[in-house]
Amino acid sequence: MAAANCLPSEDQFLCSICLDVFTDPVTTSCGHNFCKNCITEHWNTNDQYLCPMCNKVFDTKPELEVNTSLSEMVAQFRQSAQQKASSSSSEQQVSKPGEVPCDVCTGTKLKALKSCLVCLVSYCETHLEPHLTTSGLKRHQLIDPVENLEGRMCTKHDKPLELFCKTDQTCVCMLCSVLDHNMHDVVPLKEEYEGKKVELGKTEAEIQQMIQKRRLKVQEIKHSVDLSEEDADREIAEGVQVFTSLKESVERGLNELINTIKEKQKTTEKQAEAFIKELKQEISELMKRSTEVEQLSRSEDHLHLLQSVQSLNIQQPPPTKDWTEVSIRPSSYEGTVEKAVVQLEETLSKEMKKLLPESELKRVQQYAVDVTLDPDTASHQLILSDDGKQVNHGDVDPGKDEKGLSGNKERFSLIECVLGKQSFSSGRFYFEVQVKGKTEWDLGVARESINRNELITLSPEDGYWTILLRNGNEYYAAAKPSVLLSLKSPPQKVGVFVDYEEGLVSFYDVDAAALIYSFTGCSFTEKLFPFFCPDCNDGGRNSAPLIISPVRVN
Structure with missing residues (x-):
């Protein structure tokens, strides 16, 4: 045993x-x-x-x-x-989808541990044992398990593909390197593998960067959608408010029209009722006299009839009104509806003026940005505050030395201007500037490529989209030709709004919530910078600064 x-x-x-x-x-x-x-x-x-x-x-x-x-x-x-x-099977893992199965296992296939390039077979731990113990099999080349082992053999020489021909960019066996590729640049697979690994690492890094950029772009697009949704919700809310107010105005106008017509009809009815009442009274008196006359005419008493006729004067009818010229003319409603519509139009116009400008200003104020002045662009005649929010003219003599600043291409050398530090090449932005106390100023935006070392003409053709004040009470849109603006009151604070993609530059009187002027149909291809020009001090009459103000949405 x-x-x-x-x-x-x-x-x-x-x-x-x-x-x-x-x-x-x-x-x-x-x-x-x-x-x-x-x-x-x-x-x-x-x-x-x-x-x-x-x-x-x-x-x-x-x-x-x-x-x-x-x-x-x-x-x-x-x-x-x-x-x-x-x-052994219980300890080893069963082959899962995507894993290389053992080629020897019958029934349930276990996960392969190694593949033999000589046998062209993949083995699990149990069936791999002879390759680890038998002397003849120990010489076989084992690799990590792979599928399609036949693809790792040279189809011409039936030898393992162990080398790489750089000349032909293909994997070859030892015989290939001696026979078909003897004059080519042939290296071991491992050497080419290491080189390709480095290249793949760089490629992977580049791809990861591309992925990151696209993820950021996804976030940007989602953010744009969120902003668009917020805009849509805000516009809907404002639209509901406006149309509700207009609807109420229409309903009031309709009620007033109906009441006016009904009042006229009631007046006609009352007049008719008074006439009818008076006519019925006269009819009653006449019927009474008719009865008396009829009864007397039937009397056989001669004396009584004659005496009654003389004493009562019965042959004469009772006093009555002459109704020949009396009539009820239907009330005239002609023009009532037209008059009501005209009045409604006036009311709606007032409501529109009251509601829409305020609503529009609130909408653009949502795109407020923080703007500060760029001292590197400021004319040497200008004085900027430390926080970069205020600028005024220093009353410097233009003929004096400009301290070598005129050679700076970024700086305005011949006019009293300064740009904002911030630039914009897409989307929408809005900022507000206090102009209170000034008699002259220029405000707006300018494109990056403007020439800052020459006298300029403010116009869109020259890269400027601005409005300006001259002589204390004359407002213009700087175009070719200039557009004289008619304002109900001088603005104390001006809002500047730009929609880059729409090609729109609009100016608002912030306190009055009113649109001053809009440049439309603009074509922007460069960066845009906020543009400020406080103009000359004018002996102290125009010494007040331009002040970039924080935007407060009411």
């Missing part, structure tokens, strides 16, 4: 014909073991009865009996092998 527990190796239980574990093992007289079916088939297909192992020839076909002892050992070996395989 002790000998039975020390099981021989698997090789001792392999049939030399089928190379598998014995099934019904038999032993020939020469001492060699075979599966009963294997040796029988072998002899049936050959002219001689010889042993496949030692080639001993038998004169007659031997009678074969199953070797009972060997059969028991084979059965014990099979059971032990199955237990070992079952235990």
Whole structure:
């Protein structure tokens, strides 16, 4: 029994014909073991009865009996092998989709641990063991499990693809490098692999940067959608407010029209009722006299009739009104509706003027930006506050030395102007400037490429979109030709709004919530900068500064 527990190796239980574990093992007289079916088939297909192992020839076909002892050992070996395989299978992982399965496993495929480039087979841990223990198999080249092992072999020479031809940019085997690519630049796969790894690393970094940029663009687009949604909600709310007010005005106008017509109708009805009442009274008196006359005319008493006629003057009718010229003329409603519509139009116009400018200003104020003055662009005659929010003219003599500042291409050298630090090349932006106390000023936006070292003409054609004040009460839109603006009152604070994509520059009287002027249909292709010109001090009459004010949405 002790000998039975020390099981021989698997090789001792392999049939030399089928190379598998014995099934019904038999032993020939020469001492060699075979599966009963294997040796029988072998002899049936050959002219001689010889042993496949030692080639001993038998004169007659031997009678074969199953070797009972060997059969028991084979059965014990099979059971032990199955237990070992079952235990190993439980420890190993079953192949999942995307993983390389073992090519040897039957039934449930286990995950391959290695692939052999010689056998072109992938093995799980159990079936890999011969490659780790058998001397002949140890020389085989094992790699991490891969699919399509045939694709790793040279189709021409049936050798592993171990080299890379840089000349032809293809993988080759050792024979290829000697025969077909002997004059080419051939390097080991690992060397080319390392180089490609570096290149792939750079490519991956570039792709990650592209991904990041696109993620940022997604966020930007989402933010734009959110802003658009906010704009839409705000416009809807303002629209509801405006149209509700207009609807109420229309309803009031309709009610007033109906009441006016009804009042006229009531007056007509009252007049008619008074006439009818008076007519009915006269009819009653006349009917009474008619009855008296009729009764008297039937009297047979001569004396009584004559006396009654004389005493009562009965032949004369009772006093009545002359109704010949009396009539009820229907009330005239002609022009009533037209008059009401005209009045409604006036009311709606007032409501529109009251509601829409304020609503529009609130809308553009949502795009307020923080603007500060750029001292590097300011004319040497200007004085800027430390916080960059105020600018006024310093009353410097233009003929004096400009301290070498005129050579600066960024600085205005011949006019009293300054730009904002902030530039805009897309979207919408809005800022407000206090102009209180000034008699002259220019405000707006300018494109980046304007020439700041020459006398300028303020116009869109020259890169300026501005409005200006002259002589204390004359307001202009700086175009070609200039547009004289008619304002109800001088603005104390001016709002500047730009929609870059729409090509729109608008100016607002902030306190009056009124639109001053709009440049429309503009084509912007460069950065735009806020533009400020406080103009000359004018002996103190125009000394007040231009002040960039914080935007407060009411």
